[in-house]
Amino acid sequence: MNDAKVQIGVNKLGHHVQSSQNRLLIKGGKVVNDDGIQEADVYVEGGVIKQVGTGLLTPGGVRVIDAAGMLIMPGGIDPHTHMQMPFMGTHSADDFYTGTRAALAGGTTMIIDFVACPRGDSLMDWYNKYRTWADEKVCCDYGLHVIVPQWGDKTANEMATLVKEKGINSFKCFMAYRNVFLLEDDEMLNVFQACRKLGAVAQVHAENGKIIERKAEQLVADGIRGPEGHSYSRPEAMEIEATTRALAIADEANCPLYVVHVMSAEAGEAISKARRRGQVCYGEPIAAGLACDNSSYQHTCWRHAAGHVLSPPLRDPSTKERLWRMLATGELTCTGTDHCVFKADQKALGKDDFRRIPNGVNGVEDRMSVLWEKGVETGILDPCQFVAATSTNAAKVFNLYPQKGRIAVGSDADIVVWNAKETRTISAKTHHQNVDFNIFEGMVCHGIAEFVISGGRLVVDERQLKVTQGAGRFVPMPAFPPYVYNRLEKREAAKSAGTVAVARDAYDGPVIDLKAEQERQKAAAKEQPGAAGGGGGPEAAAENVFHRPPTRGGGRHMQESSFSLSGAQFDDTKPARSGIRTHQPPGGASSGSLW
Ligand code: URP
Ligand code: ZN
Ligand code: ZN
Secondary structure, eight states: OOGGGOOOOOOSSOHHHHGGGOOEEEESOEEEETTEEEEOEEEEETTEEEEEESSOOOOSSOEEEEOTTOEEEEOEEEEEEOTTOEETTEEOSOOHHHHHHHHHHTTEEEEEEEEOOOTTSOHHHHHHHHHHHHHTTOSSEEEEEEEOOOOSHHHHHHHHHHHHHSOOOEEEEESSSTTTTBOOHHHHHHHHHHHHHHTOEEEEEOOOHHHHHHHHHHHHHTTOOSTHHHHHHSOHHHHHHHHHHHHHHHHHTTOOEEEOSOOOHHHHHHHHHHHHTTOOEEEOOBHHHHHOOGGGGGOSSHHHHHHTOOSSOOOOTHHHHHHHHHHHHTSSOOOBOOBOOOOHHHHGGGTTOGGGSOOOBOOTTTHHHHHIIIIITTTSSOHHHHHIIIIIHHHHHTTOTTTSSOOSTTSBOOEEEEEEEEEEEOOTTTOOSSSSOOTTTTOEEEEEEEEEEETTEEEEETTEEOOOTTOSOBOOOOSSOHHHHHHHHHHHHHHHHTOOOOOOOOOOSOOOOHHHHHHHHHHHHHHSTTOGGGOOHHHHHHHHBOOOOOOTTSOOOTTOOOOBTTSOOTTTTSOOBTTBOOSSOTTSSOSSOOO
């Protein structure tokens, strides 16, 4: 990517101005990276980490943060959010201010949101719109993925410009939401091939949207209109099928694939299998899928059930455990939230028809605590794996590493000082997300973001939130992430090495003259008695083939022939075989017959 051309979001405060207020020494804690834990202090100045170690020499005027007994970790990166997204007739309720403020409160210091360009619109226009929305509001750093809702030359050109000039390195395809986002398989192949060429990562929302739509219609016709219908209409098989299909298409395009919001364990296993075959692909479970289940759709309170409506939906209670195991083994790579919240009156758009309930749930503030509680406190993940799953792996996949996702000299000072000894209870009454509902309501979680540093600014100070609107920056994500593409390029070369033309003698026998054959058939058709206008030719012949109606059971009559009233036959274009002559009408001179 041409770095010089990438537009970097305006940081209204400017790091050089802030540095005098933001010399921070984090003392007495344990630094946790994805590959190890060490007792060390961390010195931050001018928005970056300047020193990591013990006995550090620091200048005067430094704010000392006491991290004794706590963990110093890279701030969370949530690779999947939808702030102020225009969707299903409304906008998601958290905008880039309230959403990033909530993220910081929970220890997440970067979000990657999606430019949601509806079908027919320009990707570039929507990218610019999102940049304007976000730049003036974000409290933490952010990046963007771009949704591709159509294919064509304009789309291809815009994708190239976005990658080469605008800091985009990932594009998302939807296999659901017909007429808005859904792409057909061949369109998706085009997008994947374009991604491969540009060095981008393809993403996919994997659900068979068309079958789901039919199922939903049937459920409504059968009188099921409540939120449970959302879950019934989107069975796991539809996610598994779409995931498998997307993997096959991505493999065909030699394109890296990142499957967002993996909600089905079997879909996760499809990704895992593809990885074992060597495919470069990644799966992203989300906090909701790792901590909740589909029993909520049976809740008798409509608001409660609708509050859990997202796509793909929550699955049966055994799914969580299987997704966790795949995260622990590395079969699934990153965790996101798909944070996309709607208030009660917005969800109520679907009060009489589940198909109109805006899809989406909360999580950007809760993910770190929920993952710590359900993952680390249970012994499924160790703290290093927690860092990998909440931050480092996303930084690697989207080419932000080691600027993000690591506590190291030179990395951005995006840090969470984590108090794993204390607990908090998640509640909509106390959370910062702009929504009157929380799918994790009442969950008691170990792990509190005691201090949070975002771009060198202390934004959570002893649990007190002190954010600045617009202080975050747009972070360009360069093409060809080495973590993704190094292996892919080698693999592609090895794959194409097996695709070679076979050396053999050229065929030098006769080749059928199709045109002459057609002329001959036309002439033969004209000669038939009653051949009005002489309408011949193989197509016409096929149309004129006599079929009896099906049997009452719907079967084909066993005695049905392929005899045509015009005299032309099904196999007229095939070379005749001895013993099966079909060019004569019934009662004619044929030496054999089909019946
Ligand atoms: O239900 C969801 N997931 N809402 C947000 C849009 C999407 O599909 O990611
Ligand atoms: Zn989605
Ligand atoms: Zn989403």
